[in-house]
Each structure stands twice: as structure tokens, then as C-alpha cells.
Amino acid sequence: MCGFVGDLLIRNGSHLPDQLWVQTLEAIHHRGPDSTGTYKDETVRFGFKRLSIIDLEHGDQPLAYSKGRYHIVFNGEIYNYIELRSQLIQRGYTFRTDSDTEVLLALYAADGKNAVKQLRGMYAFAIWDKHKKELFCARDRFGIKPFYYLKTDERFFFASEQKSIMPLFEQISIEQEALQHYATFQFVPEPNTLTKGIHKLLPGHTLTVNANFRVQIEAYAERTFQPRSGPTVTELANQTRKLLTDSVEKHMRSDVPVGAFLSSGIDSTSITALAQQVHPNLLTFTVGFETEGYSEIAVAKETARALGVKNIHKVISAEEFIQELPNIVWHMDEPVADPAAVPLYFVAKEASKHVKVVLSGEGADELFGGYNIYREPLDLAWFKKLPPTFHAGLKRVVARMPSKLKGRNYIIRGTTPLNERYIGNAFIFSEAEKTQLFRDYDRTKPYTNVTAPLYEQAKGMDESTIMQFVDMHTWLPGDILVKADRMTMAHSIELRVPFLDKDVFAFARMLGQDMKLSHRTTKYVLRQAMKDLIPANIVPRKKLGFPVPIRVWLKNELYDWAKQLIESSDTADVFHKPFLLQMLQAHRDGHGDYSRRLWTVLTYMMWHDMHVAKRLISTHQQKDAERCKALAHF
DSSP states (O other): EEEEEEEEETTTOOOHHHHHHHHHHHTTTGBBBBBBEEEHHHHHHEEEOOOSSSTTTOOOOSSEETTTTEEEEEEEEEEEHHHHHHHHHHHTTSSSSHHHHHHHHHHHHHHHGGGGGGGGGGEEEEEETTTTTEEEEEEEOOOOOOOOEEOOOOOOEEESSSSGTTTOOOOOBOOOHHHHHHHHHHHHHHOOOOBBTTEEOOOEEEEOOOTOOOEEEOOOOOOOOOOOOOOOOHHHHHHHHHHHHHHHHHHTSSSSOOEEEEOSHHHHHHHHHHHHHHHOEEEEEEEESTTTTBBBHHHHHHHHHHTEEEEEEEOOOOHHHHHHHHHHHHSSSOOOOOTTTHHHHHHHHTTTTSSSSEEOTTHHHHTTOOOOGGHOOOTTTTGGGGGGHHHHHHHHHHHHHOOTTTTTTHHHHHTTTTTHOOOOSSSOOOOOHHHBBBBSSTTOOHHHHHHHHHHHHHTTOOHHHHHHHHHHHTTTIIHHHHHHHHHHHHHEEEOOOOSSSSHHHHHHOOOOGTTTTTTTOSSSSHHHHTTTTSSSSTTTOOOOOSOOHHHHHHHTTTHHHHHHHHSSSSSSTTHHHHHHHHHHHHHTTSSSOOHHHHHHHHHHHHHHHTTTOOOOHHHHHHHHHHHHHHHOOO
């Protein structure tokens, strides 16, 4: 796990001043504090921050191959690099190191852009072909590793985090459509960002800048589902177990200690149980909160004892949370208003005291159908028997009834088409609410600009699988994997996700609805696959993750802080602040749960004050600035 920046000059462009270049590179020092490397020629400049995981002595980057023709910066891991290396040796290729980086570069030298189709791993990389004057970039099929870029008349600049690109702007401008989508999703759906001009390379895509400076983006891997019937539950459970065992074994390839995050659910427990078979002395890490009902430490400790692994845990106080919040926002890089980022930050901080690599259970829900909301189409199935014309009338009648009337919301959802009621796991502000929220709301930029193309692509799938498909293209890369990468990298540790494996997905995408949502549960085949390996109380347990008491805190410990931030934030030209203050007070008075809406706005306000208004600075940001200042003297 590392970080990189790169600068490809276009036509008459010139290299950045050294001081500015250092600033872009040092902004991601946390991603790779072990060593710094650079490469520079008349056209390209690469910078690299390394977190040493494999081939500790010889794996420095940027790395050259084929007598200096190819140069690479690479963030991530190639889990099948040993097998690929053997195949390349048989084809006559030679190696100077034992690193997966050199294997990747040699594979590109051998097979060109088709190399990415052979990779099993998490990655974002850029390869410079000095002979062809061509830059080739790629991102893994799920979006585990980030890749940001900016194209101007003078340069094509790219980086592992957008905070490395922001110094190139005299003034940050906000993309209004991205901001409106953020208010709905609690993140900005890819490939856009809030910063005008900066984009993200989509998962499963390559980007090539040729000698004529033409940028070409192509998809090389699909993230689609094709459910099939045939095999029995037992056969599928056995295959699930076999594939996950192999994936975990390969994800544990490392020259440094590996641990695992452990909550109270089946995902992290399954990964921990399989990892313990590879490494019996595995360390596991858990966090919880002081607030009653918001800690899974007790269950995690019990699970760890049953699996025979050591559990290290930490209780987070509201005071610690408030103190670290600016650092969390700084490291998140772009606003992602998922409260679950908070425990991730703290559990990563605790893990960093003991290991350099951790395994985690992200991706299981999207692949195996784990979210409870995926069962909704089954619960609403009887509405399909009613004539469509009856739906509209029933919905109008029920909409006039009191909002707290039992069954009202159920009928409204049952009479609303899926593409209108489901946009992903988080639905924060509706379009109507955004007219009250924003001072400059644009009705031509609704959230359906994001979801409509996905629903079009998913035609023919059953409704639960359509929901998975939507989450696979929005929620997973835009929320789950962003916070997983940024919160662990904040503490210079590498997070690996064995569920998000090329071979595991190739299998999971074929599972029928009955193998995911049977017996009034979720992830049915996964539960069957793991039931004899993990504690019995975990098998049926519903998904919780690391719960966060934001709802409680905004009524109590965080109320004054939230009120002050709304009033003082330099966003009066963006939001109707009286509307937000009324919402905060209504939440405190118990007139409704507005915590997620409030948290979405508060997160943006902090990000805006930090990156746009530059009125807020975190302690970690200050350290980056001091390091840049010190380096300027050399």
C-alpha cells in the first residue's frame, strides 16, 4: 500500500516548481512513510511514497524495466504475482527483485494493456513507456485503490488522493451537480468529485495518454450479475468456502505482520476464522463507544476466544471523537458522510501499533446479498398482483394520512417503482428537501442522472439483484471503499478485502436470489458455507458493523459543536442555514431523527472550511505543511 503522484507534460508544458512538486507529494506522506522515490525525464515526472509490505529491501519505486524503457508507480497488491512471475520466467522474462511491482511491469512489457485482465488484486498504477511516449494507467475492477486525475492544456496530473492535486489550483471551485448528488448519496458518485476539473478513473477501467496527448478511457472488467440456477445449496456452499479459503490465503501474502478487523458479524468473523488457519497467532482489532448500545466489543471478544485468536479493543469517547474529527475529514480527502468512518479511523489507529496489514470483510454484502434492504422486494411482492392504476390511487390516498400511521410507509414503498424508491444504501436528502437546503438548487441535475443509466443496464435482473448492481456501482466504490482506504492509510496500514477478489466475484455474480435471500435471512449461501467454522451465534446475526452514536451525540455532546459549525462555516452562499438550525433543534427536541441529514451537511462544512475557505486546519495537515517547509531548505 502506497501513494503516488505523476505529471505528464502536454506540448509546451513545463515541470512544476520543486517546492510545489514537494507539496503535492508530501500531502500523501501518510500513505507511504517508509521511503520516497522520484523519476523525471523531459516529459514525465513520478513521485512515490512507499509502505513496505513485500520485498522490503528491493521493492522501492518508481521502478524501471527493460533497460529503462518502462517506468511504473503502483499502489496496491497483486495477489497472484507469484504465479504470474513463474509464467513470465517460462516466457523468457527476467527479474531483479521479488516484488509484485516488477511482475506487473514485466507483464505489461509482455502483454500490453491486456495485462490488467490477468491481475488478481487491488491496484491503481501508471506506466510510462519512454519509447512510445505513452502513459498507461489502470484501476482495479472494484475500486479498492483510488486514482484521481486532472487534465489541462499544459499537463495531465494524477495522484492517489485529490489533496495532491488541489495545490495546482489558485482557488478551488465546487461542481454544483456533484454537490447536489452528495446531498442525496452522502458521497459524490464516481467519476466526478466536488472539485471542478478533478475526476476519478472508474473501477475496472484503463486510461491511456498517447504521444499525441489524446486521452482514451476503456473498460476492461464488468461488474454485472448473471444469476443462474442448477447446483444445490451444499455444492454452492462448498464452492464458496473453497474460493474464500484460497482468497484469504493469497491476501495474507506479506513480508510484514498481518492482522484482522473483527466486529460481531459474519463477514469479519469468516475472514478471521479463515485467516487463523493460515496464521494461528493472528491479532484482531475491535472498537466500540461509551454510549450504551453502541459497542460490539463484548461479542467480538467472545468470538475471538472461540476462534483462538487475540483481540485488542478500544472504547471511543465523544471527547476523543471531537478531537480527531478534523483529522478524519482531512484524511477522507473528499467528504464522505458515513459515520462508520469514525470507528474505522480509531480501529486502524489501534491496529497500526501492532501490524502493517489488516484483513477486513468489506464487499461481502454487495457480492452475496447481505443488506437487509435487499429483502424488501420479497416483502412487497404482493403489490405486483395489483393493477398499476390501483397503485397510483392507493399511494395518493395513503400519502394524505399522518406520517406516523403504522403501515403508511410500507404501502407507499410498495406502490412506488424500484427505480424511484431505491438509489442505494443511503438516501439522505430528496430532491424536494434539496430545494430547501441549497440556495442555488438546479432542478436539471437530480440524482436520477446517476441512477437512471444503472437501472437501464440492469434490465432483466430480479429486483434484489438490481439493488446489488446499483450498490456495486455507487455505494461500494463511493463510500465503503473510500473510507476503508483513507481511514487505514491515515495510520499507514494496508487494508485488504478478500471478499473483493476476482475469482470470488466470478462465482458470486452467478448466485440466484434463492441462494442469497432464502430462509428469511441474507447471504444465505455464505452462512451455510461458514456455519461449521465460526461460532453458532454469529451465523444468523444481522449486520451491524461498528455502530456509531451520531443520533445520540447530536442531541447531547455534539449539539453545541454542530450549532456553532453551522453558524460559523463559510457556506452561507451554499446552504439555507436557518433551515439547518431548525433541523438541528428539531432533532434535539425529539421531533424526528435528522442525524444522517445533519451529519452529511456538517461533514461538507468541515471539508469546505478546510480545503476551500482554508479556515480550518487539522493537526495532521499541519504536520504535512511543516514537513514541506523543512524539505524546502534542502
